[in-house]
Amino acid sequence: MPIVIEKLTYTYQSGSVNAFTALKDIDLTIKDGEFVGLIGHTGSGKSTLIQQLNGLMQPTSGRVIVDGYDMSDKKQRAKGRSLVGMVFQYPDYQLFDETVYKDISFGPRNMKLDNDEIDRRVREAMRLVGLDFDEFAEKSPFELSGGEKRRTALAGIIAMYPKYLVLDEPMAGLDPAGRRAVLEMIDGFRSQLGCAVVMVSHSMDDIARSAEKVVVLRDGRIFTCGTPQEIFSLADELYEMGLEPPFAARMASDLRRRGLLLPHGIYTNEALAAALAEYKGGRGNA
Amino acid sequence: MLSVRNVSFSYDNGSRALNDVSLDIDRGEFVCIVGHNGSGKSTLAKMFNGLLLPTEGSVTVDGMDTADDEKMLDIRRLVGIVFQNPDNQIVTTVVREDVAFGPENLGVPPDIMAVRVDEALKAVGMESYAESAPHMLSGGQKQRIAIAGMLAMEPQVLILDEATAMLDPMGRRDILNIVRELNKQKGITVVMITQYMEEAVGTDRMIVMNDGSIVMEGTPAKVFARGDELRAIGLDVPPAVELRELLKQMDVADCGDAMTLQELSASICRSLLKN
Amino acid sequence: MLKDITLGQYFPADSVVHRLDPRTKLVLLIMYIVAVFIVKDIWVFGLVLGFMLFMTAMSKVPLNYVLKAIKPMRLLLPLMFLLNLFMIRTGDTIVSWRFITITTGGVRQALFIVLRLIALVTGASLLTLTTTPVSLTEGLERLLSPLKIIKFPAHELAMMMTIALRFIPTLLEEADKIMKAQLARGADLESGNIFKRAKAMLPILIPLFVNSFRRAEELALAMESRCYHGGEGRTRLKVLKFGWRDLWAILIMAALIAAVVILQSNLDIDGYIIGLLRPLWTRSA
Known part of the structure; x- marks a missing residue:
């Protein structure tokens, strides 16, 4: 079952003088196993949109349905949220525990899995992000390099086995080799876990490589949506919008x-x- | 202007970040330093205004040694530095007052300071935000304020320590244009540290760092001609250079040392359309 | 969005009060507090509160904004009133029923305490409504700067306040992002007893602290790069200047204090009112 977004509108501080509509009339479907690239300049509403996908924010009007669970409903939201893994831009927002192992197991522990299953998943996640278990499991996440932190943060989400993996600018601030490594990891998650991927990025070169569908947001609306071929034929227009086709x-x-x-x-x-x-x-x- | 002589540097925990680096940067030059994360490029940046002092060797700015405590303020006035995180270099709650922070520290008289602050804001195109609160600005705008804060001290050198890394493409374009302009119009020496290879195109000289040492040095055209060596140390070439390499490999066209879209496009057309 | 929060409660307007030098306003507040504390008679509060109303009118700040300051004390005020009313037994007895005794002294003291609190809070509130946190900090620094002779860190204190004002919105925004990142990992912040909940906050507090330390380190580097070396030899972009209006404001405040002193020692209106009302309770008792 897919994620279905219907007529989604979201207004910040709705009803007050500062009311600001960040999303207007969004219709979008994210199919099982699909790779969707989400593009838009700062302030286009893309951060708001991905937070709707796992119910961190709820629509002002319209609906977000994750595998049949309505994310506006408090009880169904918990179930829907467990299907959607969310990786934020900076790993520093996420890492907190004493060791890499404990940090990665935070999500699975919240899912109330038994210890054997947690251990199995942490090892699997570390393998998928390319962190050697013996070397890193007992290290403090705060003494890692930038790239290793990012891998740990990713592993923390992967260990929850999300059906949909949402990544907010996963390559921001990385050097070229780091960017390539993250992209390869994401491909790895898809092929080995079969999860769908929604990736937000400024760099369309990164999205062009693997996305099956590209969504361009502009001023809170879907400006255009289609295959990479269709979208990137508008290269000049996208460039004028302040994007990087x-x-x-x-x-x-x-x-x-x-x-x-x-x-x-x-x-x-x-x-x-x-x-x-x-x-x-x-x-x-x- | 800047002179780095056999500099080595180790952090307190013993890790060696720079290894016998020597480098001269002339007045008015636009130099780009590239390297992967942890190659020592940011450590080097902090050497230029004495935030870090070499463990061995010496760094001099306009003849002044950064190890000389007496000269510290003079050096920092001459060498402005913009850091990566836009949020962590703005000190006060009003843009105009933040730009004045440097001159205030230098004891510039208020009437002269006001003129300098307004000029600095104009140079980065932020004059209409003079009374705004910094936390309401975008990342690119914050970095422009940070640059203005340096300009108000009337520096001769501007160091950008991965100042574009956290910006969106629009913010990055803005910062690059402003810095180019400052280099050309005001003759300010610019040292730009970056991991975006495209940003090196158009600079006078490129310095490539790896594991704390300089491994390549020369015009961008010369450095990017060695694409395989760059890739071997975790770097890349700009997309135009990559395409150029492909076309040469496939024997479609030899586009010389074209590095930008415009150059390459013109060159391809020359070789494919005319004959 | 969290970004939009305004700090303090500054009410932007163009008025004489807004334009006063922040130093003057701080001095005025101190003088006003002195005036409030030397008041001994209830009727004199009429004078003080009247002055307050006059200043509010001059500042163009709507009265209900000033009165909002009383809201947090909506429980404290009645409590203070009742405590004083029942506990203090001086002067004539008005009511005496079982263990409840109300005296003229009690009524007086109860009114007195409540009026004093209201006068103080509204006065301080008018200051923050008409002065931005930035200029308040600046005024404080300069007022305290003579104390540097006795090594009082006036500049450092003001710098800390400025940085705090600058970073509070940034940190709030960051806390919001961290909270969302952990919620997305299934963190449960709402259920359980107070200890469980406190423990559940760790995944948010730890990244927030770690990031704040890194911020502080980077900010220190940036400040050093911009030639910051303490308050010594520093000039300021904004020059504060005392004007005629500052002198007038201080003279008017001085006149208020004088009026309070002179009137209450010469006119015993409180005693007169009690005398007028005395037949009410002497007859019933």
Whole structure:
């Protein structure tokens, strides 16, 4: 069963003079196992939207249904929330316990699992994020490097075996190697745990790699939603909005403007290079 | 302007962050220092204004040794530094007063200070926020205020210690444009520490750090020509360079040392459309 | 959003009172407190509260904003009133029924305490309504700066207040984010007894503390980089200047104190009123 968002509107401090509508009329479905990329500039409402997904905030009007559980209902919310794992931007918001092991087991313990199951899950989660059990399990999370902290934070959510994994800017502040590593980890979770992924990112290059569906938010509304091919053909428009569309998409659009006839739907450097090779070959044959 | 001589540095816990680093930065230069997390680049940044002092070797600013306590204020006035977290460098509750914080510490007379503060705010395009509360601003705006806070001290060098790392693309573009402008118009020496390779494009010189040492140095064109070496130490090349490499490999086009979208696009068209 | 919280209770308006130098306002508050404490007769409170109303009118702050300050004392005030009413037995007895005795002295003392509290609280409230926390801090620093001679850390104190004001909204926002991150991991903050709940707060308090320490460290570096080296040789962007209106305000306040002193030692209106009312209870008793 999917996450279904129907006519979702959310207003901060609704009814007061400071009332501010952050989300307007959002309709969106997140299917089982799907990889959804969520894009929007600061203030577009994307943080608000992902907090609706696990009931940290409730709609002012409209509904959020997670696998049949209505997130506006207090009792159903607890059940729905346990299906949605949420990773916030900075691991520092999350890490608190004495050891990495205890910290990762916080979620599973809250789920009232038995000790053997908790131990099994913590080990599995650490393996999936690439933290060596013997080396890290007994370390304090506060003495880890930035990258290791992020892995620990991710493991803390993964150990809850979420059916939907929501990630808020998981690559912010990482160096290129760190970014690649996180992306590979996320692919790993999907293939090994079969969870759906909703990833918020400024960098569309990161989203372009794995997303099946891309949602662009603007001023609290869905500006556009579709496959990466469809979305990234709007590269120039997205760039003007203050976003960072994949380089290859902007490049392709610039080349077209200069008179090079390239097919649409190119958004990776590999695809662009291949298309240019074909163009050259085609012209050579002609 | 800045001179680093055989500097090594170890933290109290014994970990060695810098290893025999030597480096000179000339007046008016725009230098970019890249390296993965933990390569020592931020440690180096804190050497430039004496926040950290070398365990071995010396750092001098305009001839003044950072180890000389007497010169500390002069050095810090000359070398402004903007840090990564926008929230943790704004001290007061009103933008205008925060920009004045540096000049206040230097004992600048109030009437001169007011002029400098307003000019600094104008230079970063934040004059209309002079009376705002900093916590209501976006990350990019906060970093602009931080830069203005440095400009009000009339520095000759501006260090950006991963100042764009926590910003969104829009905020990043703004900061880069402002810094370029300051370098070109006011001749301020800029040292930019970053892990975004695209930001190095257009700078005068690139310095690549790995494990506390300088491993590559040269114009961005020269450094990015060594893409495989960069990738081997956890870095990357800008996307335009990556595409350029692919095109060369596949024998589609040789685009020389194009590093930006515009350059590469023009170059591809030259080789594919004309002949 | 938490971001929008306003600190203190500053009421923005353009008035004579708002424009007074913060130092003047602090001095005025001290003089006002002196005036309130030297009052001995109830009727003189009429004068003091009248002055309060006059200042409120001058400040353009709506009266109910000033009166809001009394709200937190809505339990304390009646309690104080009743305690004094029943406990104090001086002067004539008005009512005497079983163990309850009410005397003229009791009534007087009860009214006296309540009026004094109201006068004090509304006065302090008018100060914070018309002065931003920033200029209040500034005024405090400069008023206290002569005490630097006896090593009183006036500048350090003001710097700490400024930084606290700057970071409270940031920390509140952060606390909100941490709470959400832990709720998302199934943290239960609502059930259980008080000890259980206190323990359940640890996953929120620990990250908050750790982050605050890191913030403090980074802020210290940033301040050092901006040549901060204590209050010595520091100038300020904003120059505070005493004007004519500050002098006038202080003269008016001095006149109030003088009026209180002179009137209450020469006019015994309280005694006169009690004398007028005396037939009411002497007859019934």
